[in-house]
Amino acid sequence: VAKWKKGELVEPIKPLIYYIDPATPPNWVPYLIAGVNDWQKAFEKAGFKNAIMAKEWPKNDSTMSLEDARFSVIRYFASNIENAYGPNVHDPRTGEILESHIGWYHNVMKLVHDWYMIQTAAVDPRARKMKFDTELMGQLIRFVSSHEIGHTLGLLHNMGSSSRTPVEKLRDKAWVEANGHTASIMDYARFNYVAQPEDNISEKGLFPRIGEYDEWAIQWGYGYIPGETEEQQKINSDKLITKTLAENPRKWFGTYELGNSVDPRTQSEDLSDNVMKANDYGIKNLKRIIVNLPEWTKEEGENYDNLNEIYGQLVGQYNRYVNHVIRNVGGIYETFKTTSQPGDVFEFVPKATQKEAFAFINNHVFTTPTWLLDKNILNKIQNPTSIERVQGIQVNTLNGLLDPSRLNRMIVSANRYGATNVYLFNDLMDDTKNAIWSEASQNKPVDAYRRAL
Ligand SMILES: [Zn+2]
Numbered sequence: 001v002a003k004w005k006k007g008e009l010v011e012p013i014k015p016l017i018y019y020i021d022p023a024t025p026p027n028w029v030p031y032l033i034a035g036v037n038d039w040q041k042a043f044e045k046a047g048f049k050n051a052i053m054a055k056e057w058p059k060n061d062s063t064m065s066l067e068d069a070r071f072s073v074i075r076y077f078a079s080n081i082e083n084a085y086g087p088n089v090h091d092p093r094t095g096e097i098l099e100s101h102i103g104w105y106h107n108v109m110k111l112v113h114d115w116y117m118i119q120t121a122a123v124d125p126r127a128r129k130m131k132f133d134t135e136l137m138g139q140l141i142r143f144v145s146s147h148e149i150g151h152t153l154g155l156l157h158n159m160g161s162s163s164r165t166p167v168e169k170l171r172d173k174a175w176v177e178a179n180g181h182t183a184s185i186m187d188y189a190r191f192n193y194v195a196q197p198e199d200n201i202s203e204k205g206l207f208p209r210i211g212e213y214d215e216w217a218i219q220w221g222y223g224y225i226p227g228e229t230e231e232q233q234k235i236n237s238d239k240l241i242t243k244t245l246a247e248n249p250r251k252w253f254g255t256y257e258l259g260n261s262v263d264p265r266t267q268s269e270d271l272s273d274n275v276m277k278a279n280d281y282g283i284k285n286l287k288r289i290i291v292n293l294p295e296w297t298k299e300e301g302e303n304y305d306n307l308n309e310i311y312g313q314l315v316g317q318y319n320r321y322v323n324h325v326i327r328n329v330g331g332i333y334e335t336f337k338t339t340s341q342p343g344d345v346f347e348f349v350p351k352a353t354q355k356e357a358f359a360f361i362n363n364h365v366f367t368t369p370t371w372l373l374d375k376n377i378l379n380k381i382q383n384p385t386s387i388e389r390v391q392g393i394q395v396n397t398l399n400g401l402l403d404p405s406r407l408n409r410m411i412v413s414a415n416r417y418g419a420t421n422v423y424l425f426n427d428l429m430d431d432t433k434n435a436i437w438s439e440a441s442q443n444k445p446v447d448a449y450r451r452a453l
Contacts, residue, residue: 001224004047004223004224005224007047008047009044009047009048009049010047010048010049011048011049011050011051012048012050012051015050015051015052015053016051016052016053016072016097016153017052017053017054017055017071017072018036018052018053018054018055018072018073018074018100018102018149018152019054019055019056019057019066019071019072019073019074020032020033020054020055020056020057020073020074021057021066021073021074021075021076022056022057022059022066023076023078024074024076025076027134027138028137028138028141029056030138031138031139031141031142031145032054032074032104032141032142032145033054033055033056034142034145035054035141035142035143035144035145035146035149036052036053036054036074036145036146036149037052037053037054038142038146038209038210039052039146039149039150039153039210039218040052040053041210041215042210042214042215042218042219043218043222045215045218045219046215046218046219046222046223047219047223047224048222051222052149052153054074057073069089069098069099070099071099072099072100072101072102072152073100073101073102074102074103074104074145074148075101075102075103075104076104076106077103077104077105077106078106079105079106079107080105080106080107081105081107081108082105082107082108082110082111083105083108083111084102084103084104084105084108084144084147084148085102085103085148085151086100086102086147086148086149086150086151086152087100087101087102087151087152088100088151088152088153088154090154095154097152097153097154100152102148102149102152104141104144104145104148108141108144109137109140109141112137112140112141112143112144113130113132113137113140114309114310114313115190115191115313116132116136116140116191117289117296117310117313118286118289118310118313118314118317119190119191119192119193119282119285119317120191120192120193120195120206121289121292121296122196122197122284122285122288122289123195123196123197123199123201123206123285124203124206128292128296129296130296130297130299130306139203139207143185143207143208143209146185146209146210147185147186147208150185150186150210150214151186153218153221154221155186155214155217155221156186156255156257156258157186157187157188157255157257157268158184158186158187158213158217158253158254158255159187159188159254159255159256159257159266159267159268160187160252160253160254160255160263160265160266161182161183161184161186161187161189161211161213161250161252161253161254162181162182162183162184162187162189162270162271162272163252163254163265163266163270163272163273164183164249164250164252164273165179165181165182165183165250165271165272165273166272166273167194167271167272167273167274167277167278167281169272170192170194170195170271170272170278170281171194171195171196171199171201171281172199173199173200173201173202173205176192176195176201176205177201177202177204177205179211179212179250180205180207180208180209180211181194181205181206181208181271182208182211182271183211183212183213183214183250183251184211184213184214184217185208185209185210185211185214186213186214186217187208188268188269189208189269189270189271190208190269191206191207191208192205192206192207192271193271193278193281193282193285193317194271194272194278194281194282195281196281196284196285197288211250212248212250212251213250213251213252213253216244216248216251217253220237220240220241220244225237225240238338238340239340241338242338242340242341253336254266254334254335254336256268259334260332260334262327262330262331262332262406262409263327263331263332263333263334264324264327264328264331264333264349265333266334267324267327269320269324270320270324274353274356275321275324275325275327275328276325276328276353276356276357276359276360279321279322279324279325279360280360280364282317282321283318283321283364286314286317286318287371289314290311290314290371290372290374290377291374291376293307293310293311293314293374293377294307294376294377294380296310297309297310304380304381307377307380307381308380308381308382311377311381312389314372315372315389315390315393318369318372318393319393321364322361322364322365322393322397323400325357325360325361326357326361326397326400326401328349328353328354328356328357329349329354329357329358329401329406329423329428330349330354330406330407330409330410330413330423330428331348331349331354332346332347332348332349332409332413333346333347333348333349334346335347348413348417348421348422349423351421351422351423354422354423355423355427355431358428358431358435361397361401362431362435365393365394365397366394366397366398366435366436366450366453368390368394368447368449368450369390372389372390373388373390388449390449391449391452394449394450394452394453395452395453398432398436398453401428401432402428402432407425407428410422410423410424410425410428411425436450436453
């Protein structure tokens with residue numbers, strides 16, 4: 001502690017060592033190791049050196065077993081499951097992490113391939129094929145490795161981190177390459193889908209990284225907080241948190257996983273402080289990608305399964321964009337606070353933001369998104385007798401918007417915050433009616449999709 005207080009880097013007696021499962025395909029081992037070692041910088045900022053590292057599993061050492069609870073291991077599973085996980089076993093008295101067996105399933109590579117393609121292919125030419133080159137896939141594996149290691153270090157998902165990045169900064173090459181599109185690798189913020197081709201943003205500005213929030217969380221969790229007693233430490237911890245957030249709001253933490261699922265800032269797969277603008281950019285990119293999909297998914301000797309699958313991913317991404325926006329209508333912010341901090345914990349989403357959300361939905365969903373009904377694709381993958389996915393999304397969006405719990409929340413919010421301040425239940429009904437029946441007042445024909453609304 002004395003050395004740490006003087007600002008000298010302290011070397012832990014027992015560093016955190018993660019071994020790589022020897023069954024791992026050899027070309028991915030260096031990237032998994034890099035994903036672990038990337039945390040060293042965060043520990044150095046917290047005052048520790050050589051605190052965390054990954055090593056290859058020693059060959060021919062009969063005294064070591066992958067199942068041994070004394071070793072932490074990144075296990076590789078030759079499986080078609082598209083996921084990975086990072087648990088830990090810790091001592092409940094001290095919080096010391098005793099061991100961890102991380103799992104990564106082979107097909108998590110398919111998951112990151114599809115995300116990266118759909119979110120960045122408009123700006124990154126390397127994403128325009130079904131099989132990425134080793135370097136790109138390796139970097140994607142490295143990001144998954146860092147995220148899962150973050151869990152084993154005790155970090156939760158910080159879904160709200162991305163909401164602290166102003167939307168236009170995501171298009172600012174110098175800024176986003178220096179700071180990252182989200183301040184936390186523990187966010188489900190995936191890739192910078194807002195970047196437009198003319199912004200010329202490189203991989204640094206498209207990929208997630210261990211960011212300012214993660215470094216701060218390690219400092220808080222692993223660093224020394226002064227105080228003779230537990231009570232004093234708690235008070236000092238609160239002061240440290242308040243001061244840190246006041247100095248840098250990007251270190252904010254928010255998640256729906258702790259309860260409030262109606263805060264539009266703490267969503268997964270979204271970006272920036274304004275999802276209406278961010279997802280407008282996202283849709284611009286999807287429009288650039290969709291016309292190229294037949295070419296980019298083509299593999300010699302294959303049928304249209306690739307096209308079908310990636311088109312499904314693209315429609316899924318569009319659907320995600322829409323759902324992010326809906327959350328703003330009747331949304332309630334929840335900002336974790338202690339009694340020493342000013343302001344309310346629960347606040348309503350400003351009326352103008354809610355109206356902006358409705359306009360987005362009218363613009364991109366209720367107005368039939370004909371760009372998604374690309375005949376060059378549909379005629380290759382889908383029999384016209386089956387229900388079109390686009391129509392399903394339109395109907396679900398309308399139902400979601402008029403969900404009883406949302407309507408109820410809007411009525412209660414009007415009582416609590418004042419009818420002139422919030423977007424009212426009646427406002428939503430009027431706006432919906434005008435949007436759905438817009439042709440009636442203008443004597444225009446109604447297309448087959450809108451007739452289903
Ligand atoms: Zn996770």
